[in-house]
Amino acid sequence: MGLRRVALNLAAMGAVVLGTICLPFIVAFSVVSDALLIRRLARAPCPRCGVALGRPAVESARQCWQEELRRIRLQNPGVRLRVIGKWELVCANCQSTYVVIPSCRNPATLRPGPAA
């Protein structure tokens, strides 16, 4: 076994060990960042009517996206998906719709939704 092969094996083992150690932190980070985003969006005023969007609207937008993602996964078994999350928020006061992309640089940005 050449030195290069040994190095490659060590690198692969290192990646597996590191991934196993880091996974709980990655999961915790994603849970916390989702919770912070939900709180921030819930407090954000609707750009059209100025009323706070509220937690129920944000939670339901997130849940809709998760159901959509589940549907996409079921339709594409065995495929490693690369999809961008998209929450469609509806203001409970004026029914304006907004799109939130949690993975973008400014996740709390409210973009006008399809029916806005």
Ligand SMILES: [Zn+2]
């Ligand atoms: Zn509104």
